[in-house]
Amino acid sequence: MESQASEGLRDRTRRAVRAELAERAMELFEANGFAETTVDDIAKAAGMSKRSFFRYFATKEDAALGAVEVLGEQVVAEIRERPPEEPPWQCLREVLRRWEERIRASAEQLAGLRLIESTPALRAAQHAKRDQARALIGDALRARPGAELSAFEADLLTAAAGAALDAVSREWLRSGGTADRAALLDRAFDLLHP
Known part of the structure; x- marks a missing residue:
């Protein structure tokens, strides 16, 4: 039991450090430009060595997109908490709607999204991260009690929800x-309602 608690603490600490590194990276990218900012710059701004940076992120692109990974994990956790009788499309809508409300409240999100959309390397990396997140979300939909979704149906629903999020952004x-x-x-989910 004690090892599970300490493992949870290590995981939380790691996520907190990753979030701080991602935040420092985005600040530097916005101030100096993505191409002009180095991993050394990010590590220095976070008060760590370049080697330590690489314990948390493999590339500076990963640091810029750390929020996408975290969001995917949190969406999966929230899907697991939804009522089992809720249809999958409604489940996705409710979970993602709460996230959209949080994103709108953050001016930093707008600056970060502009940076990603204007940087081809980040845009490509973001699509790869989103694909990974969608696979996890699809698995979470299929794992819900009473779910009778095939892999194809879960993939289709998560892809449609992803398209809705892209259009919203x-x-x-x-x-x-x-x-x-x-x-x-809400409008996008209404238009795409299966």
Whole structure:
């Protein structure tokens, strides 16, 4: 029991350090540009060595996209907590709507999204991270009690939800961060309702 508790503490500590590194990286990318910022710069800003940085992220792209990974993990956890009788599409909608409300409240998200969209290497890496997150989310949908989803159906639902999120993000960027992300997500889910 004690080893499980300490393992949980180690995991939480690791996530906290990763989140801080990702935050420092985004600050530097926004201030100096993605290409101009080095791993050394990020490590120094976080008060660690370059070697320590690589214990948490394999590349500076990974540091910039650390939030995507964390979001995927948190969405999976929230899907597991949803009522088992809730249809999968509604489950995705409810979980993602709560995240959209949180994102809208953060001006940092807008700056980070602009950076990702304007940097081809980050945009490509973001798509790869999102694919990994969608696979985990699809697995979580299929693992819900009473779920009778095939891998194909889960993949289709998560891909449709991902397309909705992408469209919401692009519209939010076009609006300069003034559009209501939660309302946009509701509209997208209504339009795509299976």
